[in-house]
Amino acid sequence: MTQVSINNEEIDIVIAAIQSDLTSFLEDWRPFISQFHLIIVQDPDLKEELKIPGGFNIDVYKKSDIVRTVGSSSISSLFSGYSCRYFGYLMSQKKYVISIDDDCMPAKDTSGNMVDIVVQHITNLKTPATPFFFNTLYDPFCKGTDFVRGYPFSLRSGVPCALSCGLWLNLADYDAPTQALKQNQTNNRYVDAVLTVPVKTLMPVSGINIAFDRELIGPALLPGFKLEKEGKIRWETVEDIWAGMCVKVISDHLGFGVKSGLPYVWRKERGNPFDSLKKEWHGVKLMEELVPFFQSFRFSKESVTAEDCVKEIAEAVKERLGRTDPVFARAADAMLEWLKVWNVVRSQQASEVS
């Protein structure tokens, strides 16, 4: 791949602790993340004390920290369950944030080498994205590849990459119905590629293994879309899908790119898809409403920052989707609440620096 410099001071690794014992998780990842600053956010619903091995540079945030920052009223709408990770995004002061679910282990590539997710994510983010024309040999900024004959030269410099979506081996990120139907189907196909998802194309962004440029689109990685019966199982959640739609339409509007593909992580099994089936269908049905909404969304010219864009989406969600299902009205409120909290924390951090 293109050689990019990795500056340890530019990177935060955010882990949402859904389970209390992080020992094996952190030991597995130690070779790749011990030199970076870690932000661990404990799910406020989790009562037990976290178990964290020594030798890491970590800030841990617990329920009391979240309450102190945002008040207790906003906790459940913004930062409970899988969404506690967003509190870590909020507290980060680094340019790049990398986030992986706590049931993931490092994966191996096809040569049997352990995948360094930090190097790959940061390479994805530091090299340009090419959303305006598809390159058939995938990301032209990967090692050993280039723009294919016929690729317009005027589009070869690309645009800044805002989001890097990594993938998963073993347990794939299917919804509960698919997981229930094909229980033995694991993902074993290592696709050795990164690509820019084209402009105006939406995708299901998974929060399992992502990285983003916080300075470009920080406020767009937001919590808010929470299903009433969602539990502590990935396939019961859609918060990341919603945040992903926001990031993608905002990136399209602001002229940034989104990449998908490498790096992979290895996902261990957790939960029983049959138990989740009843809960998950609500999310599945809601996708049918929200995809056309995001596909047809057009920003006003006045929205020139990620923050402006989030505000505009939230208002439109309230107006156009609010009456369809109460979950949409709640999402809109949560997004506006998130923006308030975002600004409070930003100004606190600014005053600490000065």
Add this chain to the structure above:
Amino acid sequence: MTQVSINNEEIDIVIAAIQSDLTSFLEDWRPFISQFHLIIVQDPDLKEELKIPGGFNIDVYKKSDIVRTVGSSSISSLFSGYSCRYFGYLMSQKKYVISIDDDCMPAKDTSGNMVDIVVQHITNLKTPATPFFFNTLYDPFCKGTDFVRGYPFSLRSGVPCALSCGLWLNLADYDAPTQALKQNQTNNRYVDAVLTVPVKTLMPVSGINIAFDRELIGPALLPGFKLEKEGKIRWETVEDIWAGMCVKVISDHLGFGVKSGLPYVWRKERGNPFDSLKKEWHGVKLMEELVPFFQSFRFSKESVTAEDCVKEIAEAVKERLGRTDPVFARAADAMLEWLKVWNVVRSQQASEVS
């Protein structure tokens, strides 16, 4: 991959003979193509007799056949050089056409198995395409994969796939400047994936290794965009890029999909990129005009077949690009000429059947 049935009677394999000795080419491919009907079109500029080994079911078309069908006046604008393949597309009466350049050999996959391009291309064409939403685990109809959590159920049935664009190992399909600059850069990355190129996204379709559903978009795989100084080297041509833009916008309009990725072929070196540099820049410059043209192209509602669509594009090319560069006016004329020839051959074939 999804098990599809391969019906030998539905498939034509079209080879443009740019070189006269096809012995090693056909021997290399024999295990994969000997059971299918082959159409070999000899480049009308090629004077030597073709060398073709026995044991194949082949129709060979030479200059005299082309003249008899289209008259001598249209040969140079439609069917000379790499474009002679389009005469094979014209003569085919099968549902599926597969076409590979005569400097390609079968490739090996990452397990060392020879790639069966027929099975892979036909699988790509017979399984649905999903152009309206990007699936992060690539083509959900490939073996062992599926739609990722968050993929709308209403879009999971997909649309018919019209075009399958395969890739190349070893000599990549770069333009002459890139090839000259990075002479030692070969493509060694085997990306084990197929994906649908999203709706409204253009791409540089390469004619080196493609397959298409002739019944869906036959008339759109057309010759016409010919550079004045183009020679017998792939990187000097852009005819396939132009045809690919036509197919893509037409597929988008008619509700078909285009896939890219597997299968790979192995390309041998041919030609010296330095010699081609002077010629190629014209094509490179023209891309800057034609990409915005195709990106902004909107069909009228009256265009409901591939043929209607080709006609509409040709007229718009003449009107909007014709004065920019004479090559565009010639391309528009060639496209209209092609449509005439297409209809003549179709009605001849129909009268032969009845």
